[in-house]
Amino acid sequence: MAVQTYDSLRGQTVLVTGATRGIGAAVAEELSGFGAIVYAGARRPSDVSVADVRPLRLDVTDDASIDAAVGRIETEAGRLDVLANNAGVAGPDAPLHEADVEAIDATLGTNLRGPVVLTRRALPLLLAREGGRVVNVSSGMGALGEGMGGGSPAYRISKTGLNGLTAYLHGEYAAEGLLANAVCPGWVRTDMGGASAPRSPEEGADTVAWLARFRPGGPSGRFWRDRERIPW
Numbered sequence: 001m002a003v004q005t006y007d008s009l010r011g012q013t014v015l016v017t018g019a020t021r022g023i024g025a026a027v028a029e030e031l032s033g034f035g036a037i038v039y040a041g042a043r044r045p046s047d048v049s050v051a052d053v054r055p056l057r058l059d060v061t062d063d064a065s066i067d068a069a070v071g072r073i074e075t076e077a078g079r080l081d082v083l084a085n086n087a088g089v090a091g092p093d094a095p096l097h098e099a100d101v102e103a104i105d106a107t108l109g110t111n112l113r114g115p116v117v118l119t120r121r122a123l124p125l126l127l128a129r130e131g132g133r134v135v136n137v138s139s140g141m142g143a144l145g146e147g148m149g150g151g152s153p154a155y156r157i158s159k160t161g162l163n164g165l166t167a168y169l170h171g172e173y174a175a176e177g178l179l180a181n182a183v184c185p186g187w188v189r190t191d192m193g194g195a196s197a198p199r200s201p202e203e204g205a206d207t208v209a210w211l212a213r214f215r216p217g218g219p220s221g222r223f224w225r226d227r228e229r230i231p232w
């Protein structure tokens, strides 16, 4: 699809959550390569290994941590152009009637409540200029149209909810210039995806970073995989 994207993100500020490893680290590295100031969100900032990014303490399940992290970006950079909600956990594999309730809570807390609360806190910065972007790293496992059986109930429901957040943000804030999109990175060789997955983290990061480079007025309120729109 022909979309106008930035060739350079120089002067722009990006926050990637879960940037210690896997897809988040690859997204942070790619966007830093485009010249952005990249805040690499991490529960333990010392775990960030990507060069040329700013490690930022951020646990998306901790409201005080969210407040402090966005506060630091406000003070230091004074702007936020892209929020990539990438941090996630796989949660319990077992079907719902066998899944542990604490594990369900933890999965929904990290994958859904975290992005909702972080986005809420970041919205004033994202809306300060036209063309702020929210990129939600979702999964086909949360797509209503791809079949919902096969275990991982909390993970699936969290990603359906994250897609809901995407559609909501578009509905509520598109008129103010916000672009909100969700993306399935495919099956990626990370700690979550496992060693048999066909895609490298860099391949998994491709559409995430592409959405982060959309210019003002670009597509929003959509779900993507491999730079193509897919059904919710």
Ligand SMILES: NC(=O)c1ccc[n+]([C@@H]2O[C@H](COP(=O)([O-])OP(=O)(O)OC[C@H]3O[C@@H](n4cnc5c(N)ncnc54)[C@H](OP(=O)(O)O)[C@@H]3O)[C@@H](O)[C@H]2O)c1
Pocket: 017, 018, 019, 020, 021, 022, 023, 024, 041, 042, 043, 044, 047, 058, 059, 060, 061, 085, 086, 087, 088, 089, 110, 137, 138, 139, 140, 184, 185, 186, 187, 188, 189, 190, 191, 192, 193, 194, 197
């Ligand atoms: N891999 C796949 O095949 C695949 C497929 C579809 C969608 N996805 C999605 O892609 C995203 C990235 O997955 P991945 O495969 O790169 O996973 P990963 O390698 O397991 O990395 C997960 C990242 O999330 C962070 N994280 C977990 N809980 C957190 C919290 N409470 N606060 C902040 N950060 C937290 C981890 O930080 P720590 O280092 O501190 O633990 C780590 O940086 C996830 O949203 C996942 O659902 C992945």
